[in-house]
Amino acid sequence: MSELDPIILARIQFAANITFHILFPTITIALGWVLLFFKLRFNATGDEAWMDAYKFWVKVFALSFALGVVSGIVMSFQFGTNWPGFMERVGNVAGPLLAYEVITAFFLEASFLAIMLFGFGRVSNRIHTLATVLVAGGTTLSAFWILVLNSWMHTPAGYEIRDGVVHATDWLAIIFTPSMPYRFVHMLLASGLTVAFLIAGLSAYRWLRDDRGAGVMKALRTGVVLGAVLIPLQILAGDLHGLNTKEHQPAKVAAMEGIWETERGAGLRLFAIPDEANRQNRFEITIPYAASLILTHQWDGEVRGLNEFAGEHPPVAPVFYAFRIMVGIGMLMLLVSWWGLWVMHRRGMTPMLARVLVGMTFSGWVATLAGWYVTEIGRQPWLVTGILRTGEAAGPVAAGTIAASLAMYLVIYAVLLAAYIGTIYHLARRGGQLTILSPTPPRSAPQPAE
């Protein structure tokens, strides 16, 4: 145990927690709005198929929400248990942002979720729809505050340092940092795409099992259309976010692109093995000028290389690979959703399309995680750019203790992830029907608004 560096262990633990955590908000942020869409279609048309879709997906929502809540609580404690230096140095900024998340979003979501899940028969249809709006709004608001804080950590603004401690001077500047709008939009779209492919994939799975009711087909179509609409927007948003990063965190972009020396007319490294010891790439496959074109929108634009930031840039390989995974999945999403749209338009559903969609079910998770790895590893060695290094924030807890808690979290997360996926497929196989032990007869079906 003495070999292990407590800072590395604390970082692995935080990374493991936040990796597990982000899976579930990524689903609930957008799924809340999709549920609202189902509910509004039902209210407008009175078509029970929309309500069937709602009833199935609200269960997935509830499960995802519960996992997001409990893993989120872990995060809030780990600021103190593992990174006390973070709050000591930047608590005057981070604290209010986190507090606003709790008081504006958490209570709202948690309270109205109960009505959304169990409120039928107890409240009017209108109140139930309103609860759906508030829960969807709450998850989005929660994402807003946490991305405000995260963006401030990347591109801090609106503060001054007195006695080594950050003090807030301009709250609007703190909230609307240069990277915040890009990051927020990028994440909302990522959530939308994750949900689009989850819905399409799980519905295609039901279709393949001959569960082809109108509700399944409506959800399937919603998923494919949503994916096809959002992916071009995401590619655009990602491009703009990259330009923003190039301006504010050039070392991160250099690592993403695997560019060591500052270049004009830099080529796009489609594939390479970054070799940090020798500060070069091996086995490079390059498209000439493409990196400059993408990053500067000019053929011969200048892209600054990693060697300009020697000792101050992130580890190259993980950022470089994660970026390629994210972009690769994005391209795959573009192909699959547009092809799917075309097939469904021409011939309706086909077994081949269904299988491809099933294969893409969790693609959004992988792309979202890869994207977060790019941006968070890409921020290193800083925890808050230019203000606080990651190593400075670590606490005094012994390596052995952290290793033990890390092992415990990893086991729990592995079990829960397996249980989550297993349960989702179980729900899909049962068409969302839960075994009801209730002796009382089912409540009357809800009526659409007049």
Place this chain on the structure above:
Amino acid sequence: MEALPPGAWLPITFAVLMAAAMLLYAVLDGYDLGVGVLLRATPEETQRDRMIASIGPFWDANETWLVLGVGLLLVAFPIAHGIILTALYVPVALMLAGLILRGVAFEFRAKVPEPKKPRWDFAFQFGSILAAFSQGWMLGSYILGFATGWAAFLFSMAVGVFVVAGYTLVGACWLVWRTEGALQMLAARWARRALYVTWAGVLAVSAATPLASPRILERWFSFPEALLLAPIPLATGALFLLLHIFLRRFPRADHSLDWVPFAATAAIFVLCFQGLAYSFWPYVVPEQVTIFEAAAAPESLIIILVGAAAVLPMIGLYTFFVWRVFGGKARDLKYY
């Protein structure tokens, strides 16, 4: 009382808000966790479902008070937050594991195939016990100012057991309030058992705290404070007596007073909390750091206060609304 430093009202306000959030958490999630502790005390699946149904609409919002309490500690007293949470590393990690298991078990037990349900019932109970016990461990360790050594460790373990008992009491009283028939009778019996352990726990902690700290001893037993403070232990004793008598009266034909045991237990929680708060004032890290030394910058505290003043009444309103919607005796909780 010592003279207060200038600008003291902000740290005091935040200490009060934080304490209120923690107290609300202890009562509200206390009953959730207590019901979790009791879940497998009945083998009847329908009774278990009804127990879960009684807390299902509330647990998530209840747990949020913990996030707010810790959030306020983190926000208002960042230095104390670091000291306290690193000192409590192990029980915090265990509590989080417990809260994770309890929270996800709500969902999983309702959605997995029938044969797998018992294991999520187990996870629900185990998680609830682990979370409650760890919170007691943290409380015990906090009371002793994070002292190390076997005696301190054993004391923390004992407080862990007492908190499990206290939560079981409030959970059982919740079931007395929110259920009827055979389950209510069972709950009254569970509540009586938990009552005596809780009683012993309150006595033990009350005796140990002054012994551990001469400052606290002086604070409670000097004249005339002792006279002014006497109502706290006296009222606590009276409430225990009330519960002891009242819980024997179930089942009652008239349901109009079913809420009394829950309210009495909540009042005991409030009184004990008051006693602790009085003991530790003005320290946020016992005997080491006061709330004035640990407070964050005023401009940051004020911006939170503005937000809290605007939003907390709304939280109160919609919490009231949810309690109205899911009020009365628990019915089966179904997704449609």
